[in-house]
Amino acid sequence: MREVSCMRTSDRGIKAILIAALGVIVCSAVMIGIFFRSELFYYQDIALRDKLAGTVDTIVIGSCQDKFGFVPKVLDEELGCVSYNLSGIHAPLYGQIALMEEDLSRNPVDRVILGVDYDTLAYTSRGIKAIGDTKIIPRLNTPAERLGYFFHNIHIEDYDIIYSQYINAGLVCTKGLLTGNRPQGVPYEARGHYCLPANDMSLVSDDPAAEYQTFSLETDIIEDNDRLLSDLIRLCKDKGADVIMVMTPASDSYVWTYGGWDTVHGQLKQIADENDIMFLDFNLYKSKGELFDDRTSYEDKWHLSDTGSEVFTREFSDILKMVESGEDVTGLFHEDYETALKCSPYAGTK
Amino acid sequence: MALCSVPFIIFCIVLLLLYFAAPRRFQWIILLLASMVFNAFCGIGAIALLLVFALITYISTQAIGRIYAEGDAYIAANKETLPREERKKYKQTLKGRAHRILIAYVILLAGCLAFFKLVPIFEESGLNMSVIAPLGVSYYTLQCIGYVTDVYRKEVTPERNYLKVLLFVSFFPQIVQGPISGWENLTGEIFASHEFDGKSFSYGFYRFLWGFFKKMVIADTMSPYIQGLFANYHDYHAPTLMIGAFLCMLRLYADFSGYMDIVCGLCQMMGISLTENFRQPFFSHSLTEFWTRWHISLGAWFRNYVFYPVGKSGMCKAIASKTRKKLGDPFADRLPMTFGLFAVWILIGLWHGINAPFVLWGILNGLIMIMTNWLDPVYGRLKKALRIDPNAAYWRAFTCIRTFILVSYLEVFSDVGTLKDGVGYILSSLTNTWAVRSLSDIVPYVNPGSPGEMHNLLVVIAGFAGVLAVSIRNEMLKKKDPGSDRDVRDDIINLPILLQSVMLAGIFMLIVLIGVQSAVSNAGGFMYANF
Numbered sequence: 001m002r003e004v005s006c007m008r009t010s011d012r013g014i015k016a017i018l019i020a021a022l023g024v025i026v027c028s029a030v031m032i033g034i035f036f037r038s039e040l041f042y043y044q045d046i047a048l049r050d051k052l053a054g055t056v057d058t059i060v061i062g063s064c065q066d067k068f069g070f071v072p073k074v075l076d077e078e079l080g081c082v083s084y085n086l087s088g089i090h091a092p093l094y095g096q097i098a099l100m101e102e103d104l105s106r107n108p109v110d111r112v113i114l115g116v117d118y119d120t121l122a123y124t125s126r127g128i129k130a131i132g133d134t135k136i137i138p139r140l141n142t143p144a145e146r147l148g149y150f151f152h153n154i155h156i157e158d159y160d161i162i163y164s165q166y167i168n169a170g171l172v173c174t175k176g177l178l179t180g181n182r183p184q185g186v187p188y189e190a191r192g193h194y195c196l197p198a199n200d201m202s203l204v205s206d207d208p209a210a211e212y213q214t215f216s217l218e219t220d221i222i223e224d225n226d227r228l229l230s231d232l233i234r235l236c237k238d239k240g241a242d243v244i245m246v247m248t249p250a251s252d253s254y255v256w257t258y259g260g261w262d263t264v265h266g267q268l269k270q271i272a273d274e275n276d277i278m279f280l281d282f283n284l285y286k287s288k289g290e291l292f293d294d295r296t297s298y299e300d301k302w303h304l305s306d307t308g309s310e311v312f313t314r315e316f317s318d319i320l321k322m323v324e325s326g327e328d329v330t331g332l333f334h335e336d337y338e339t340a341l342k343c344s345p346y347a348g349t350k
Numbered sequence: 351m352a353l354c355s356v357p358f359i360i361f362c363i364v365l366l367l368l369y370f371a372a373p374r375r376f377q378w379i380i381l382l383l384a385s386m387v388f389n390a391f392c393g394i395g396a397i398a399l400l401l402v403f404a405l406i407t408y409i410s411t412q413a414i415g416r417i418y419a420e421g422d423a424y425i426a427a428n429k430e431t432l433p434r435e436e437r438k439k440y441k442q443t444l445k446g447r448a449h450r451i452l453i454a455y456v457i458l459l460a461g462c463l464a465f466f467k468l469v470p471i472f473e474e475s476g477l478n479m480s481v482i483a484p485l486g487v488s489y490y491t492l493q494c495i496g497y498v499t500d501v502y503r504k505e506v507t508p509e510r511n512y513l514k515v516l517l518f519v520s521f522f523p524q525i526v527q528g529p530i531s532g533w534e535n536l537t538g539e540i541f542a543s544h545e546f547d548g549k550s551f552s553y554g555f556y557r558f559l560w561g562f563f564k565k566m567v568i569a570d571t572m573s574p575y576i577q578g579l580f581a582n583y584h585d586y587h588a589p590t591l592m593i594g595a596f597l598c599m600l601r602l603y604a605d606f607s608g609y610m611d612i613v614c615g616l617c618q619m620m621g622i623s624l625t626e627n628f629r630q631p632f633f634s635h636s637l638t639e640f641w642t643r644w645h646i647s648l649g650a651w652f653r654n655y656v657f658y659p660v661g662k663s664g665m666c667k668a669i670a671s672k673t674r675k676k677l678g679d680p681f682a683d684r685l686p687m688t689f690g691l692f693a694v695w696i697l698i699g700l701w702h703g704i705n706a707p708f709v710l711w712g713i714l715n716g717l718i719m720i721m722t723n724w725l726d727p728v729y730g731r732l733k734k735a736l737r738i739d740p741n742a743a744y745w746r747a748f749t750c751i752r753t754f755i756l757v758s759y760l761e762v763f764s765d766v767g768t769l770k771d772g773v774g775y776i777l778s779s780l781t782n783t784w785a786v787r788s789l790s791d792i793v794p795y796v797n798p799g800s801p802g803e804m805h806n807l808l809v810v811i812a813g814f815a816g817v818l819a820v821s822i823r824n825e826m827l828k829k830k831d832p833g834s835d836r837d838v839r840d841d842i843i844n845l846p847i848l849l850q851s852v853m854l855a856g857i858f859m860l861i862v863l864i865g866v867q868s869a870v871s872n873a874g875g876f877m878y879a880n881f
Contacts, residue, residue, distance in 0.1 A: 011548060012552075012843055013549060013556075016552070016850035016851045020850075020852075027859070128871060156356055159356040160866045160870075164862050164866035164867060
């Protein structure tokens with residue numbers, strides 16, 4: 001009798017574990033399925049890109065700074081093109097390549113604006129930064145591509161964060177669908193650009209001089225980021241597109257408080273030169289001070305706001321027109337950060 | 351390999367499959383291989399040190415064992431011819447030889463441990479040593495010393511198989527932060543063969559999952575708030591800092607006992623019982639009782655290998671007998687305990703870290719216990735005079751709360767950082783402003799406008815309520831039947847199966863939704879692994 005009771009206890013435990021495991025698997029599949037199918041998040045753009053297939057001739061590719069910085073609508077107006085901002089939040093370079101492979105193959109692209117940032121070469125997508133991958137995967141067209149990307153690019157130690165992110169996103173989608181309070185997908189007009197409101201990013205300090213280069217940018221190149229950047233350029237050029245490398249402007253307070261800009265610029269410039277493409281760094285743009293203001297042009301220290309991005313895209317378009325008409329624009333940019341920083345609004349305090 | 355990670359889960363699944371698929375007499379070899387693989391993730395240096403420690407331990411125990419065996423053989427052969435006095439003298443000579451080996455061994459291992467503990471100090475003073483203390487060195491050093499001492503005391507026979515000694519030293523569930531097991535306890539489990547048992551497996555799994563919940567959902571979610579509080583304690587209200595001190599202790603409990611639940615649960619799935627490290631510590635009525643319920647294996651180790659040897663040492667006995675005539679029995683009787691406790695707590699402080707906050711933390715713990723013991727008769731009289739019934743519910747509740755406050759403040763003292771900060775935090779928690787105007791003055795580290803933070807706060811509170819409920823139930827069961835090993839899982843297993851499944855799935859989903867994000871943000875390390 002005692003043995004029977006013991007058997008029952010063990011059976012009950014095992015049965016409960018198996019049912020719980022089955023429940024978790026089913027719930028996870030449903031949640032992740034809802035997330036992938038519903039395309040409710042601002043970065044999910046499969047349907048939109050599908051709709052535009054065959055029409056896009058200008059693509060912006062990069063990470064957050066570029067997603068917030070380039071306004072396709074303005075590019076279209078200024079350059080007379082059909083553009084799309086394919087950039088991704090925290091997008092690693094291999095993720096950008098995966099997206100570009102898809103869109104280059106279905107569009108007559110003749111111009112690629114390659115956005116680079118202060119951390120393009122130092123960026124690692126491990127740990128919490130694997131969030132960038134979670135935003136790339138649902139933008140890939142087929143389940144096979146998504147699985148291929150997952151197993152090829154994601155480190156096993158980051159599986160938990162990816163799974164957690166998708167379950168969270170699935171819950172948000174389900175809640176949104178049930179309550180009618182759906183998150184915003186990518187609007188057609190935005191075409192990949194994500195709009196952010198402005199916040200005052202002015203240096204809050206009585207003594208800005210004391211804040212000068214108190215931090216340092218990461219200048220160690222991670223893994224094979226330099227090779228991946230070259231691969232991305234080559235991929236675009238092989239498809240017949242002209243590539244221009246651009247760094248969007250960061251707030252003056254950020255440029256002021258961080259050191260190592262010239263090193264980062266030099267690393268990126270070297271890759272641009274090796275691949276025979278032009279590199280425009282808008283932190284070195286001589287008119288930066290007139291066009292952008294830390295109080296209104298930025299959402300945070302690194303990202304342009306809605307007004308900042310519009311101004312920037314128009315200015316960039318003008319420069320690009322000059323470049324494409326064969327004009328020399330190098331005189332519009334400072335040679336290095338040391339010179340540029342002399343024109344910083346905080347320079348008078350130094 | 352981080353415990354709160356996918357590779358570890360895969361590692362556990364593979365281990366369980368291999369363990370139960372392997373012929374039973376080879377199961378311990380599977381555990382040895384698993385331990386080597388686990389330690390290999392910490393680098394070749396960690397494995398090399400384990401191999402060396404195990405080898406030194408093996409050689410030392412063999413040498414001591416041989417001395418005793420030779421002596422026994424000699425005495426047996428000359429039993430009739432050798433006078434009793436000669437035999438006694440001979441035995442003492444043998445013991446002396448064994449003692450010298452033991453002393454050399456302890457100096458060598460404790461020296462290594464001290465070296466690793468001193469590295470951060472050397473590096474702070476500008477000496478670049480590029481040495482990282484191997485994972486768990488503080489734990490397996492004590493375990494090894496305990497084993498060799500047991501062999502010296504003839505409490506265990508020396509193991510002749512080096513690989514078994516290696517498994518004892520490197521057994522992976524214990525390597526990160528204990529428990530510190532004795533030879534008999536651990537080897538009785540890991541070298542025995544175990545069949546798959548549904549009850550053990552499911553009980554183990556429940557505990558395994560609960561451990562991840564405690565660590566990832568409770569401890570890791572609280573970490574950033576507590577770190578923020580410690581970093582800027584000058585700016586907060588006194589009640590905030592007080593709550594912060596209690597939360598710090600609760601987080602440490604969730605972190606450390608969560609780890610224990612993970613490893614004990616995993617071992618239980620294989621049918622292996624590990625030494626327990628916790629027994630509802632917050633139900634303690636005094637600091638002394640607290641240390642018999644918190645980090646039990648560390649306390650037991652120091653009791654066996656430091657407290658008793660110091661208390662029973664010739665020097666202690668001599669001082670006690672000299673003072674007995676002048677100051678009386680009560681005084682003399684307490685002296686061995688006083689010396690023993692003092693030695694234990696200095697060493698426990700140093701074991702945690704060779705720095706001022708830990709040493710002072712150890713001294714304070716020791717002093718409080720010593721004073722409690724010396725003043726025990728006074729307390730007794732005082733309670734009698736005030737007509738306090740020590741068994742009354744109100745008094746028991748009061749002593750529990752008092753002990754919790756005491757251990758929380760002692761913990762904060764060593765956790766904040768430097769000695770200055772430790773003292774500063776405690777003073778600020780008493781002298782900063784008490785003028786609280788809103789809830790956010792008390793818990794400023796949670797932004798009421800952020801739904802995510804509010805959700806996390808609610809989950810942490812619910813999690814603590816769950817931990818408290820489990821502790822109360824376990825304490826009740828222990829009170830009812832101190833000899834039984836019944837716990838809350840015996841209640842859960844009798845719930846309807848579907849309800850059990852929902853609970854398990856719910857806990858798992860909370861880990862996924864909240865715990866994973868918190869663990870990744872905090873790099874997911876265990877606090878006691880730093881010691």
